[in-house]
Amino acid sequence: MTKVLMRGNEAIGAAAIEAGCKYFFGYPITPQSELPEYMARELPKIGGIFLQAESEIAAINMVYGASGAGARVMTSSSSPGISLKQEGISYIAGAELPCLIVNIMRGGPGLGSIQPSQTDYFQATRGGGNGDYRVVVLAPSNIQELVDLVIEGFDIADQYRNPVMILGDGMIGQMMEPVEFKKPKPRDLPKKDWATTGTKGKRKPNIINSLYLEAEELEEHNKKLQAKYQAIKENEVKVESYNIENADVVIAAYGTTARIAKTAISQLEKEGYKVGLIRPITLWPYPYDEFEKINDKCKGILTVEMNTGQMVDDVKIAVKGKYPVHFYGRTGGMVPTPGEIVEKVKEIYGGEI
């Protein structure tokens, strides 16, 4: 297929339809509203259903229902809307239902602003709902990767019967770039024999539920969930790294910020600085092991984010105190420039190349 130019939000919709998603439940919010608009226009054409719910809470519970019935289904929102969905996400994780949730992040806290941010890192990776559950969090850095991860995200969700979240900042939703739609590497997906599709009198009813009346049973259920999360940690980590074997400073960044960091790195290289990059593509499971490959002479790690340093905790866990961990971030919808990152790296160098 030839490349076309698409805006991030539209590309998510096109990718989801390509992946066989036929149901979308959501509620509009800037800066992701082009996605429900796209689905409202395109899903009826393929016999699917777009439904604008009365609220984000209703939308996520519609996802619960559709997924319980075995459908490929998704919802999307932006930061404050994703906050509203947390209860439903916990229920979905508890009931072991696959679905795709898209968060195109905007400035916070509260209503914040409509401009790009990465301030929902904690919420996405630690869970904003109750209980010991995990959501697979994918953080694309360009629109092609966004498309690829949306398509693969549905498969990951089905394989593990778990919600998968696409975590993009407002730039990812709004930016236009060339994309093409490729088939993901095939996965051996389990049959959805747990779905509530009607017994036709031939089997016992399937029950979709997250409530357990016996403590022992709930503990068993939690053990099962933990075993699943362990398998995801072993199989699904995605990371891109650059020059960490030789770098004096390694930048850790994801999403749009990683793009800006790459531009800063090429500027620094022209001046003789040796700077590497670790770009987590999965924020959960986090690519802790990648940091083990950083060379011993590295002077420090610079985490760059559009927040006040939420990923710093994971970077510190990863480097185990071996290197100092620095931070540079902008908030409120401000996007860091390559020049600002260049200055910060030079500061860590302390005036010596």
Added chain:
Amino acid sequence: MLNDKRLRFIVGHYASGKTEFSINYAIKLVEMGKKVALVDLDVVNLYFRSREKKEFLEKLGIKVIASSVNASAVDIPAISAEVFTPMQDTSYEAVIDVGGDPDGARALGRYKDYIVEGDYDMFYVLNANRPETQTAEKAVEYLRKIEDTARARVTGLINNTHMLKSTTVEDVLKGQEVALEVSKMTNIPIKYISVIEKIAKDLPDNLEGEVFPITLYMREDWMI
């Protein structure tokens, strides 16, 4: 450019490249010594609007008119009353950057009294690399819908078929074929072929429409 009418409305499909064209067009006019106003009528987009370049453009001497609410992150369709200035003051050469799709063109209805046949140009920006305007039929459908909502006729086509910084001559020529087909179907001439500077010189010189080299002002260094 100087033969274009004083009021130039730039319309087109969502994300077809209206804003980049508008900014470049306004800058060329001011370089010719004209008194220029750039009106950002975009109430559809929230990112990448010409108002983000207000300071830069005003330094060049262009009057930038946008929302009546002075904040970059405004999510409400508030249009400044000042938009009437270049409509009424005929000493201005005006470039009016209209929001994408028929939805964006709706904002033009308010200025119906000033959109008088023969006194304005309305340029339809066409990017054949956008999925919804890849064929002439689809592009004409959009064009007609925009005309209906705007209550005004398109007077010229702009072939702005691109792939951002990696645009090739083939992209432009592919778009030119679609634009020619649209031109045939609608009887509207191709006025400009808007193309990034580095490939402008490689285009064949027998193309319909004036080659209009542009600089991408809305794309940051780190964007492709």
